Amino acid sequence: xxxxxxxxxxxxxxxxxxxxxxxxxxxxxxxxxxxxxxxxxxxxxxxxxxxxxxxxxxxxxxxxxxxxxxxxxxxxxxxxxxxxxxxxxxxxxxxxxxxxxxxxxxxxxxxxxxxxxxxxxxxxxxxxxxxxxxxxxxxxxxxxxxxxxxxxxxxxxxxxxxxxxxxxxxxxxxxxxxxxxxxxxxxxxxxx
Amino acid sequence: xxxxxxxxxxxxxxxxxxxxxxxxxxxxxxxxxxxxxxxxxxxxxxxxxxxxxxxxxxxxxxxxxxxxxxxxxxxxxxxxxxxxxxxxxxxxxxxxxxxxxxxxxxxxxxxxxxxxxxxxxxxxxxxxxxxxxxxxxxxxxxxxxxxxxxxxxxxxxxxxxxxxxxxxxxxxxxxxxxxxxxxxxxxxxxxxxxxxxxxxxxxxx
Numbered sequence: 001x002x003x004x005x006x007x008x009x010x011x012x013x014x015x016x017x018x019x020x021x022x023x024x025x026x027x028x029x030x031x032x033x034x035x036x037x038x039x040x041x042x043x044x045x046x047x048x049x050x051x052x053x054x055x056x057x058x059x060x061x062x063x064x065x066x067x068x069x070x071x072x073x074x075x076x077x078x079x080x081x082x083x084x085x086x087x088x089x090x091x092x093x094x095x096x097x098x099x100x101x102x103x104x105x106x107x108x109x110x111x112x113x114x115x116x117x118x119x120x121x122x123x124x125x126x127x128x129x130x131x132x133x134x135x136x137x138x139x140x141x142x143x144x145x146x147x148x149x150x151x152x153x154x155x156x157x158x159x160x161x162x163x164x165x166x167x168x169x170x171x172x173x174x175x176x177x178x179x180x181x182x183x184x185x186x187x188x189x190x191x192x
Numbered sequence: 193x194x195x196x197x198x199x200x201x202x203x204x205x206x207x208x209x210x211x212x213x214x215x216x217x218x219x220x221x222x223x224x225x226x227x228x229x230x231x232x233x234x235x236x237x238x239x240x241x242x243x244x245x246x247x248x249x250x251x252x253x254x255x256x257x258x259x260x261x262x263x264x265x266x267x268x269x270x271x272x273x274x275x276x277x278x279x280x281x282x283x284x285x286x287x288x289x290x291x292x293x294x295x296x297x298x299x300x301x302x303x304x305x306x307x308x309x310x311x312x313x314x315x316x317x318x319x320x321x322x323x324x325x326x327x328x329x330x331x332x333x334x335x336x337x338x339x340x341x342x343x344x345x346x347x348x349x350x351x352x353x354x355x356x357x358x359x360x361x362x363x364x365x366x367x368x369x370x371x372x373x374x375x376x377x378x379x380x381x382x383x384x385x386x387x388x389x390x391x392x393x394x395x396x397x
Contacts, residue, residue, distance in 0.1 A: 122372075123380040133388055140394040156371050157380055158387045166394045170387035172371055176364045182354070183360035 016103035022080035038077045063090035072167035113142045120160040
């Protein structure tokens, strides 16, 4: 596994380009976005499952065994993504997946002028809200925006938007946390 | 002069002793002459007796003067010297005793002065120690009070912080429950819309 920063960066770019081009050729923008969504879930699974993450990079297994493991674990994913994950595992580069995802998002924006914004709310969005959110994101990012919606009751209310490492947290839960911190740190009897 | 008077009295004493000795040596002659002669002759000496008695007296006086008196005088002189020496020694002893007594008095006075000085020093030292101990005790008491006040203040702040934290947690929990249960979906969506409009932009982050 190379350790040179520039070489690794080049490798990540190659992985992302292969993935993007393969997905686009296979199904156009929809496939590209599908691969992106699946890659987000795979990265999340590897981040939360340490045993899987270690096994995919374990030099104790042969490259073929690691590739087979990746294909079996992520069998339901897009074939292009599945091939790239298998290659990452065979070469011992499974830990590079988050960086591949970042580079993939950059290529998505540069090649399709498209940005995916993850939106989390406590209730499902309606069309009017989708339009408002899309317009705001497009105005901020100066690019076309695709929303990826998710419902999470734990945020209590409000909205959380994130894209390419940028995040807007306007949830009720975070505002209550802020209020809780203010109440705890205020020393003048709680009067702010 | 004293010696001469002593010698004269001594010689008269010797003569008296000699006369008495003759009287005791020849008592029959003396009483016989008194009985034969009457009147004045009773008080006049009989020459026949007187001369031998005188000769004997003189001889006895000479013998005593030559043989007895020097020894007697030497004995007296020796005794006089001894008494004189004894007196001188007693005088010297008295003077020495007075000197020693004076020395003792001086030493006693010195000892008294030293004792008084020691007592004064001890008193002064005691006063200093007392003042030192008092000051130290006061300092320690002040430190203890300050530490106690600091500890009380810290405990008070901790209690207030804990209470404040508890109140904050409870308030937030109640607010969260009210919001989660009481808001309808339409109210949620209105809130989302308001937050999207009020929220900062991605460019600002």
